[in-house]
Amino acid sequence: MTEKLTICLVGPKAGGKSSLLAALTECVAQGSFGYAPRLRPAIQPLGEKDFRAAEAEMRPADFLAHEEGDYERLQRxxxxGGVATDTLDTYEYYFRLTVNGEAPPAILTPGPWLLEIVDSAGEVAVPPNGVEIAILDDVKTKLARQLLACEAIVLVLPLVRLEDSLWIGALTRLIDRLVIAPEKKLRRLVVVFSHYERLFVRLGPSAFTYACDPAVARHVLSxxxxxxxxxxxLRALETPNGGARVRFTVASAYGFTKRFQNPNIDPHQPGERRFRRAGLEGARAAGEFWRPFLTAxxxxxxxxxxDSAFTFSFAQLDARAAGNDETSIID
Ligand SMILES: Nc1nc2c(ncn2[C@@H]2O[C@H](COP(=O)(O)OP(=O)(O)O)[C@@H](O)[C@H]2O)c(=O)[nH]1
Ligand SMILES: [Mg+2]
Structure with a gap:
């Protein structure tokens, strides 16, 4: 049976929301995630019309006459070289998700799932403190409505410099408001730390090996x-009244190249270049430049x-914090 749900992407500006979303289908196609490969998930962008229709099946004609959709534009x-970070509105993208392999019994419906993913401007939901940004009231109202009506929220935070950021206050207020909102439909909230590959840039050939270890991710999250x-x-969301489940994970929209076992780029360093296959010129498909990592x-x-090997609950992170944590690989 087809199930429809809405996922809201929120987080500070330049936290990596749009990049995470742009890397989603590529990550699923590459199997660059911590789910069992036998799950065989597949995700395909849809037009809004197909999402609105009850059963979104790919019509045969779509294979031939394909117009570039909003999602393809985001990916391109x-x-x-990057998606717009200075946006003052929210944007909706639509997808059809199927699980073609062995789904665990925890998944009750066989799908497909039709997803509406709302990419919000960071300034709207999580603005920096003390900064006046002229956001139209109807944009705020629209996002507020979307947040209250959505089944899931993905909160994207940059892994670097979390303490001195200006948006913590706004984030805390947003969480508090969500906890007390009585009319919300929220079932799941995922906190994802983006830019994960940057932790490993100095680790050379071992970088990808460390990054593929869920214990490292768990330690980094703790x-x-x-x-x-x-x-x-945020814990209050998991109480019976809050009614939502919370998970933590890490991701890199840029990712790692499998072959060279190195993070492919750090665009924040001067002189860095994107990974490019030798002998290819010009702009190419996203898959040739990136290996998104865990963006699925x-x-x-x-x-x-x-859950995948890289999603962690409060209980898992609490257990880690309580245990002897001194023999870590990364500091
Ligand atoms: N190193 C690194 N940079 C990233 C990653 N994801 C996004 N970025 C960069 O971070 C900046 C903000 O990303 P963007 O997706 O626009 O953030 P948004 O404002 O939250 O939508 C851009 O310059 C991106 O190129 C990542 O996984 N690794
Ligand atoms: Mg954005």
Whole structure:
């Protein structure tokens, strides 16, 4: 049976929301995630009309007459050097998700799932403190409505410099408002730390090996969250009244190249170049430049409520914090 759900992407500006979304289909296609390969998920962008129709089946004609959709445009912008971070509106993208392999019994319906993913401007939901940004009231109202009506929220936070960021206050207020909102439909919230590959840029050939270890991700998350005051507020979402499940994960829209076992780029360093296959010139398909890493996780958890090796609950992170944590690989 077809199930429809809405996922809202929120987080500070330049946290990596749009890039995470742009890398989603590529990550699923590459199997670059922590779910069992035998799950065989597939995700395809849809037009809004197909999403609105009850059963979105790919019509045969669509294979031949294909117009570039909004999502393809987002992917192209991302592959060609970056998506717009200065946006003052929210944008909706539509997808059809199927699970073609062995789904665990925890998934009750066989799908497909029709997803509406709302990419919000960081300034709207999580603005920096003390900065006046002229956002139209109807944009705020629209996002507020979307947040209250959505089944899942993906909160994207940059892994670097979490403490000194200006948006913690706004984030805390947003969480508090969500917790007390009585009319919300929220079932799942995923906190994803983006820019994950940047932690590994100095690790050379071992980088990808470390990044593929879920224990490393769990350790990184425990550390990143150690001083996060808003974390305690987030726990209230899991209480019977709050009624939503919370997960934590990491992701990199840029990813790692499998072959060279190196993070492919750090665009924040001067002189860095994107990974490019030797002998190819000009702009190419996204897949040739990037290997998105774990960008499927936040969306698949949000849609299916299914854990991967890289999604962690409060209980898992608490256990880690309580244990002896001194022999870590990365600091
Ligand atoms: N190193 C690195 N940079 C990223 C990654 N994802 C996004 N970025 C960069 O971070 C900046 C903000 O990304 P964007 O997706 O526009 O953030 P948004 O404002 O939250 O939508 C851009 O310059 C991106 O190129 C990533 O996984 N790794
Ligand atoms: Mg954006």
């Amino acid at each position: 912008d991302f592959a060609q 550390r990143a969250l150690r001083r996060a005051q808003w974390l305690e507020r 996780e936040p969306f698949l958890y949000a849609a299916l409520g299914m």
